[in-house]
């Protein structure tokens with residue numbers, strides 16, 4: 001039996017992912033050691049391998065088949081737009097992709113003038129404004145603290161993730177439009193889905209039974 005390789009998104013989703021795998025008997029103790037610099041972890045008994053990667057890199061590993069399976073946020077799947085199968089909504093990591101800004105920016109969304117949109121997700125923002133709203137906007141790519149942009153006058157609005165809404169509230173901003181709900185998803189390489197059909201189907205069924 002060959003090894004099945006998992007690429008798991010680092011950060012917020014990692015601990016929930018490991019917790020969920022543990023519930024179905026898939027464990028990887030070594031991975032919990034935060035001080036370790038080791039990059040790949042093997043479960044010899046189950047013939048599984050695991051590695052953690054930056055979220056946006058997970059779909060890349062899966063498309064190229066370097067990982068058979070990935071666990072990553074729906075936001076990242078939409079943004080990266082890789083060739084892969086999305087097979088399961090894991091439910092955790094729930095949040096929303098939204099257009100946000102000060103209340104006063106509502107007039108810019110309703111009006112037809114050119115506006116600036118700051119975001120870590122340029123492809124999601126383009127798809128929303130160009131294809132769904134049929135509006136031309138200037139997209140400004142940022143890498144974090146997106147809420148700063150309308151405060152300091154870099155953009156009129158932002159496209160960003162909202163979970164509890166605290167970051168928006170604390171900065172005098174609000175949700176102006178909801179784009180889509182998000183959560184962690186399991187993605188599978190297109191060839192692996194055929195070659196390892198039985199093992200992957202069993203894994204999906206096991207995961208479904210504990211979600």
Ligand SMILES: Nc1ncnc2c1ncn2[C@@H]1O[C@H](COP(=O)(O)OP(=O)(O)OP(=O)(O)O)[C@@H](O)[C@H]1O
Pocket residue numbers: 009010011012013054055072073074075076093094095143144161162163164182183184
């Ligand atoms: N409040 C939240 N903010 C951001 N992402 C969230 C939130 N709640 C759930 N998520 C999900 O967690 C995923 C990964 O979170 P992570 O902490 O790695 O993101 P990040 O802050 O964008 O990473 P980085 O710090 O490397 O820029 C997101 O892609 C998203 O699907």
Ligand SMILES: O=P(O)(O)OC[C@H]1O[C@H](OP(=O)(O)OP(=O)(O)O)[C@H](O)[C@@H]1O
Pocket residue numbers: 143144145146147160161162163164165166167168
């Ligand atoms: O609705 P909330 O519960 O406040 O969560 C949303 C915030 O969390 C994320 O930022 P993150 O903490 O990842 O920092 P970053 O902005 O530097 O990416 C996201 O980009 C929002 O800023």
